[in-house]
Amino acid sequence: xxxxxxxxxDGVLVRGRTPIPAARTAFQKLVNxxxxxxxxxxxxxxxxxxxxQKKADxxxxxxxxxxxxxxxxxxxxxxxxxxxxxxxxxxxxxxxxLLDIAQDLGFCQPITIDTLREKRPLLDxxxxxxxxxVLTFHDCSVPVVLTAVVLFGEPVRWETSLQLIIDVLLTxxxxxxxxxxxxxxxxxxxxxxxxxxxxxxxxxxxxxxGTFMVCLxxxxxxxxxxxxxxxALVGKPSRLTYQYAEHLIRAQALQRSWEQPIQTLxxxxxxxxxxxxxxxxxxxxxxxxxxxxxxxxxxxxxVYSPHSEVPLPARDSVTENVFHGHRDFxxxxxxxxxxxxxxxxxxxxxxxxxxxxxxx
Numbered sequence: 633x634x635x636x637x638x639x640x641x642d643g644v645l646v647r648g649r650t651p652i653p654a655a656r657t658a659f660q661k662l663v664n665x666x667x668x669x670x671x672x673x674x675x676x677x678x679x680x681x682x683x684x685q686k687k688a689d690x691x692x693x694x695x696x697x698x699x700x701x702x703x704x705x706x707x708x709x710x711x712x713x714x715x716x717x718x719x720x721x722x723x724x725x726x727x728x729x730l731l732d733i734a735q736d737l738g739f740c741q742p743i744t745i746d747t748l749r750e751k752r753p754l755l756d757x758x759x760x761x762x763x764x765x766v767l768t769f770h771d772c773s774v775p776v777v778l779t780a781v782v783l784f785g786e787p788v789r790w791e792t793s794l795q796l797i798i799d800v801l802l803t804x805x806x807x808x809x810x811x812x813x814x815x816x817x818x819x820x821x822x823x824x825x826x827x828x829x830x831x832x833x834x835x836x837x838x839x840x841x842g843t844f845m846v847c848l849x850x851x852x853x854x855x856x857x858x859x860x861x862x863x864a865l866v867g868k869p870s871r872l873t874y875q876y877a878e879h880l881i882r883a884q885a886l887q888r889s890w891e892q893p894i895q896t897l898x899x900x901x902x903x904x905x906x907x908x909x910x911x912x913x914x915x916x917x918x919x920x921x922x923x924x925x926x927x928x929x930x931x932x933x934x935v936y937s938p939h940s941e942v943p944l945p946a947r948d949s950v951t952e953n954v955f956h957g958h959r960d961f962x963x964x965x966x967x968x969x970x971x972x973x974x975x976x977x978x979x980x981x982x983x984x985x986x987x988x989x990x991x992x
Contacts, residue, residue: 681726
């Protein structure tokens with residue numbers, strides 16, 4: 633094969649915990665009778681609440697084909713490359729086994745929001761029922777010095793995470809101290825997954841980590857009058873994520889001894905502002921990369937609906953459309969125009985096989 637697939641998961645293969653029927657049909661076409669993939673496949677998800685192996689196991693069960701963790705790319709996977717932060721004490725926010733995720737990525741001294749809350753019990757004051765009734769000297773004396781904040785995904789208790797992250801930023805990493813006057817720019821913030829919304833079983837999209845980031849950014853600016861700055865934004869639609877995904881595609885081809893170079897990547901997703909935007913952004917940057925093309929294939933089983941009242945943004949109506957992408961990504965109409973629109977992932981696989989004249 634001279635092409636590879638980059639599959640989104642939520643809205644393409646599943647809705648919440650419910651499989652999309654077309655997914656298993658599609659993947660039966662992608663493997664031989666021994667269960668080996670006929671083309672290189674990487675799953676590129678903006679989820680960040682588990683380890684790659686767990687996601688691979690879930691996909692194997694869902695799709696009925698063996699998936700390895702080397703085929704899975706979580707939103708936080710590119711943070712493996714940010715080695716300059718791995719030895720530092722960092723605050724991590726999100727859900728799932730946060731310490732396991734952070735340590736798997738290379739972070740040696742991660743501290744969770746819950747741990748910080750235990751060490752600084754006076755800071756979390758919104759929920760009156762969770763305020764400490766008795767304060768001991770030990771509670772307030774544990775030293776906490778943080779040098780960076782890592783946002784893996786949306787947390788459960790937004791008010792707690794928003795409060796404590798703001799405390800860390802406004803005290804230069806010494807939460808519990810008075811807010812400082814000269815602490816801008818603040819300590820580094822690394823964020824994964826900018827999705828404003830995602831789809832589960834509900835009929836309408838649900839808040840994603842991008843919505844949490846909107847809250848954090850606006851609270852920080854409301855308090856300080858200055859913009860919150862990110863040291864890194866990873867996950868779709870960032871270029872770094874697609875570079876990393878292409879690396880995984882080529883590693884698969886090399887492992888299978890496929891000598892024909894990979895000429896085209898097909899990014900199959902359900903979200904204009906992440907899957908399509910990211911693929912098109914990467915396509916524009918491919919002049920210096922190894923792959924020749926990155927094509928976006930939009931499915932109608934997730935965030936995007938062909939029956940939505942909000943149309944695909946057109947080049948002559950930029951001001952009439954709402955941009956759901958992240959604040960730090962500029963809106964260019966051409967970046968949210970998919971190369972192809974299909975009903976579901978099974979139709980996406982059929983289309984690509986037809987375009988590539990590929991007969992399994």
